[in-house]
Amino acid sequence: MRAWEIEFKSLTAGYGDFTVLRDINAVLPAGKISVILGGSGCGKSTLLRQIIGLSRPLSGSVLIGGKDLFALSPAEFRGTRRRMGVLFQDGALLGALSLARNVALPLSEHLSMSKQLLREAALRVLRMVGLEDFADFYPNQLSGGMRKRAGLARAIITEPRVLLCDEPTSGLDPITAARMDELLLSMHEHYADMTLVVVSHDLASLRAIAQHILVIKDGGTIFAGSLEALEASAHPYLRQFMRREAGA
Ligand SMILES: Nc1ncnc2c1ncn2[C@@H]1O[C@H](COP(=O)(O)OP(=O)(O)OP(=O)(O)O)[C@@H](O)[C@H]1O
């Protein structure tokens, strides 16, 4: 099995008449951990929505493993979507369901599995994120960091080819954030064919996990490349971002 590359081709995206991203041309390499960086409101979550096909590009396209989601038949579209796991910015757990049932949701939506098998699958991924003892807790009984880990467990239960994480470390203390980085790295090691895309503005996390970086500003990509190249960049905004300066 080969990992999927993600390619944006002249992608313009937004909401109705409101264009957020304009003419993006970039590749997120197959089987690598890519980090999407950029200021608040620049369109990072909007770009993730485009990758999973939650909304259509205003123009241009997104290719997942060489395929344009919106050129596929409905069955192929669903099949490809099924191979993508998402950790949403807020965890997006359902309050009325226990952790085990929340985590098993992506499986119960797609397959006809027995309750017993669903629970076993949920426990397996909860163990991977260190939450096996909390399977019968409800989301409001957990800390923010635990909810993020539960969100990650839910995103990986289908063993996706593409794992998207929207700010997995935001709101976490530095130690819990570092633990989340380690979890992402271990996921990446465990699933050799997984392409990871992480949205973040956590510099420590960036330095811990990034193998490829895309920086978005003013609707376009102002940087694509390695961490070393980013750290060495003379671009004023990038220098400001990397040094965490308020600027003028
Ligand atoms: N559903 C929506 N309808 C209309 N506009 C939206 C919608 N979602 C986001 N936007 C707008 O699109 C722009 C980009 O938002 P987006 O959520 O992609 O930013 P972001 O980079 O993820 O920000 P943050 O770092 O704060 O999460 C913002 O101006 C926002 O107001």
Ligand SMILES: [Mg+2]
């Ligand atoms: Mg966002």
